[in-house]
Amino acid sequence: MTTKIRKIDNGSITTPKGFYAGGYEAHIRYTHKKDIGIIYSDVSATAAAVYTQNVVQAAPIFVTKESIAKENKIQAVIVNSGNANACTGEKGLSDAYAMRKWTAEKLGIADHLVAVASTGVIGEYLNMEKVQEGINNIEYERSSAGAKSFAEAILTTDTCEKTACYQFEIEGKQVTIGGAAKGSGMIHPNMATMLGFLTTDANIDEKSLQQAFREVIDETFNQITVDGDTSTNDMVLVLANGKAEHSMLTEEHPDWPVFKEALRKVSEDLAKQIARDGEGATKLIEVSVNGAKSKQEANIIAKTIVGSSLVKTAIYGKDANWGRILCAAGYSGAEFDPNQMEVYLGHILLFKNGLPVSFSEQEAIQYLDQEIVEIKVMLNNGEAQGKAWGCDLTYEYVKINASYRT
Amino acid sequence: MTTKIRKIDNGSITTPKGFYAGGYEAHIRYTHKKDIGIIYSDVSATAAAVYTQNVVQAAPIFVTKESIAKENKIQAVIVNSGNANACTGEKGLSDAYAMRKWTAEKLGIADHLVAVASTGVIGEYLNMEKVQEGINNIEYERSSAGAKSFAEAILTTDTCEKTACYQFEIEGKQVTIGGAAKGSGMIHPNMATMLGFLTTDANIDEKSLQQAFREVIDETFNQITVDGDTSTNDMVLVLANGKAEHSMLTEEHPDWPVFKEALRKVSEDLAKQIARDGEGATKLIEVSVNGAKSKQEANIIAKTIVGSSLVKTAIYGKDANWGRILCAAGYSGAEFDPNQMEVYLGHILLFKNGLPVSFSEQEAIQYLDQEIVEIKVMLNNGEAQGKAWGCDLTYEYVKINASYRT
Structure with missing residues (x-):
């Protein structure tokens, strides 16, 4: 099609x-x-x-x-x-x-x-x-x-x-x-x-x-x-x-x-x-959630991850911080079993079976150097999928928005 | 009592x-x-x-x-x-x-x-x-x-x-x-x-x-x-x-x-x-919402305002930005009539009857120079009240959270 x-x-x-x-x-x-x-x-x-x-x-x-x-x-x-x-x-x-x-x-x-x-x-x-x-x-x-x-x-x-x-x-x-x-x-x-x-x-x-x-x-x-x-x-x-x-x-x-x-x-x-053109942004972040019970659930998890200030600052700092990704998914309001969850940064697996997976920090930093960063979450909880997009949170964002109106 | x-x-x-x-x-x-x-x-x-x-x-x-x-x-x-x-x-x-x-x-x-x-x-x-x-x-x-x-x-x-x-x-x-x-x-x-x-x-x-x-x-x-x-x-x-x-x-x-x-x-x-001790914070922000239909509504509006990145950066920048306060209240999910709403920064009235009120920028900047900033919202929609607390969003927050784990 x-x-x-x-x-x-x-x-x-x-x-x-x-x-x-x-x-x-x-x-x-x-x-x-x-x-x-x-x-x-x-x-x-x-x-x-x-x-x-x-x-x-x-x-x-x-x-x-x-x-x-x-x-x-x-x-x-x-x-x-x-x-x-x-x-x-x-x-x-x-x-x-x-x-x-x-x-x-x-x-x-x-x-x-x-x-x-x-x-x-x-x-x-x-x-x-x-x-x-x-x-x-x-x-x-x-x-x-x-x-x-x-x-x-x-x-x-x-x-x-x-x-x-x-x-x-x-x-x-x-x-x-x-x-x-x-x-x-x-x-x-x-x-x-x-x-x-x-x-x-x-x-x-x-x-x-x-x-x-x-x-x-x-x-x-x-x-x-x-x-x-x-x-x-x-x-x-x-x-x-x-x-x-x-x-x-x-x-x-x-x-x-x-x-x-x-x-x-x-x-x-x-x-x-x-x-991508968000204020002060240096990167586009795309979060894909797969294997959700419903599309609504996939969307809310994806949007919560991409909206997390901690995830956004981590990406800005080129930090493959799976903990913040997991945590944001956890407070999204969606119900899922974190032990069934897999978290990827691009093709790098960061988390599986309720435990972190060891990965090359060097490879992760290289990946995070790119202008487009993909975070992929597999819930293994159903068939639905969803995506959300955002940007990193930078010094420039604070600068733009902390300036006086006049 | x-x-x-x-x-x-x-x-x-x-x-x-x-x-x-x-x-x-x-x-x-x-x-x-x-x-x-x-x-x-x-x-x-x-x-x-x-x-x-x-x-x-x-x-x-x-x-x-x-x-x-x-x-x-x-x-x-x-x-x-x-x-x-x-x-x-x-x-x-x-x-x-x-x-x-x-x-x-x-x-x-x-x-x-x-x-x-x-x-x-x-x-x-x-x-x-x-x-x-x-x-x-x-x-x-x-x-x-x-x-x-x-x-x-x-x-x-x-x-x-x-x-x-x-x-x-x-x-x-x-x-x-x-x-x-x-x-x-x-x-x-x-x-x-x-x-x-x-x-x-x-x-x-x-x-x-x-x-x-x-x-x-x-x-x-x-x-x-x-x-x-x-x-x-x-x-x-x-x-x-x-x-x-x-x-x-x-x-x-x-x-x-x-x-x-x-x-x-x-x-x-x-x-x-x-x-007050939030990462990188320079100020405690207290938001009080009065005249709400229910305590739950007052609380959600207060927390949405104090959680808004735009409000937080404005306070950091000493900007009496009533528009961001109003906007955050508006997307909190609570139902209210913005035309009935009053917004105060400390004792300075910023917004009433659906329109901004002219105020002294100098006085507002002086007020925002303090370590504790109070935002007060009157909904004139009921008797309930609620409060929420947060801090400003600063360069230091980005710095703390964008640093590498290792």
Whole structure:
């Protein structure tokens, strides 16, 4: 199945048919870079979204939820960085509505076909003059340059753009899924917002898309952790405009697994890029848990290990510290028998039969010198598996986050 | 009620009648300090204990559980530092039984009257020759010097001993509760074990003691966090030998609330000392949540705030970052209305009515310059309250935990 899916190295959110994108420097942000971005589909697209679980939710989250609720269609997305428009009360909400309205007017579409997202400082009002200027002046194009401008515009303190693109065929028609994301860069004074935008020309049933997207997000974006904090603005959105012109995909379609796997690949690719670019990170850590009783159990163990400050500092220090890995698995809340458990660092076995296994420290240090570190846990307790991604915890993380807001 | 309870500044685990303690350097640990400690009561004491919730539990945890299960009585506690005797399989278990047996033989008491605890490196076998030599040679006395030796012997990389003592009267009889603990120092290669030992001469019903202890631990030791990791060896134990000779305490006794409050005070005192001595910490952070729907909700919000890496780095950086506090409360899992919430740093109001409040940055920085930082959250959602304690996240934390095991 997966051999049918190709990664498109230079692909992006504008690779699927009918999608346009762009970015513009509106000076919303205090540093010089593009800070307002747009995605546009020349036909309205079936939409699904997953939002932050934080009780405190920013104004754009409310507005986007309202847009999608109307008819599950979105044709354009407007995103600003530099200001999260969170904890901004009534005025913040009317500002988010204004962003939506101006974008709809610019494109000549209905308000409810526009999604709004923001990331950046919280507790400050948007400078709406600059936002309006940005919306008026922003251009969008069906090109990789447009997609790159968008990918740049949504970044805060991320150190690089995050994009992914995969292609496959359905009924002989080429189908593309592209994506752009921003992650764990922290902006003064605030928090790591995760934003993800996926575009596809697949023709897909609304309910099937929602269901698949929720499942895929749970295994990818929801399985990354930088510091365990969940922001007020997190949002991942997928738009499917149907321009690939195959017959409508539902769970019953023979190529459904291919579509879902491609959706997962794009999401996992972006999620790993976010984890790798965690604040101050020098390494991507991937934890795989196999042989669990359930997928949920595998996921929680994997995420607890990759989220442990002690594991994260050990990896930073190139320390093959199986004890911290075992300990984190132990307090994850999952039930398993530690005597049945095996722990590997890459291919190096560290722990088995309830006891540590002697291994070459030199080999382990060499392995830990790499930029990608894999921790593998075998529970021998069932058939389910799960993965999670994170990064090491470094001096630089403390430096970035201990600095004054002002 | 609380005015009846006096803090005894030089008090310790040997201040209650009938309790003896001591420590000895048996060279179990690689550095030079006492590393085996003993507590002895001249009559057997009613015991209650709370253990780590980690699925991976060390051998001494099994042995102590077995001892207490026999008749809920303990007369002696043997503790070593330097080696946690965790992940040591069958041999580790028989080593823990041997520690128990040798201690019982030395004191001429039954095996099941001895509790065993260990803290330190995991995955390595204890040097039983040194342990036996330690048990043979350790002395115990009814003096503050003996208590100090014990308090020192249980430390790993803690920077200071942690003791507390409170007194009150019941039926005209003086009752004392003393305690010693070790905390969040991390020993190569492994994890922050929390150990706590409380002694009291109170005469108390076994079931009442268990119930009260569990409740008190939930509000104190279980409300501290240094890095969110729960060790394989955590144990808090209370021994009540009845030598104060008042009538037996149960929930119906008129002075029950006084006893329970004193038990809480000793536990909170030790818990705060552990939090303040968290690895690399420069500050104690206390978070109070008021006006919650339930105590459980107040506790989870308080603990989530104090456990947030972003809050911890902000406090280290003297940044009055209300956004991170609000955000952590928001993802705690508790349900509340952020628009009803107030956030204070000490007496400085930072957030109210869903919006930030303007405050003097200078005043906030001055406040954050102190060694104890209080964050107060008012939910205006009910009557319940809760507290949690932690410390800031510093460069030194990363340094301590990123260093090689060897």
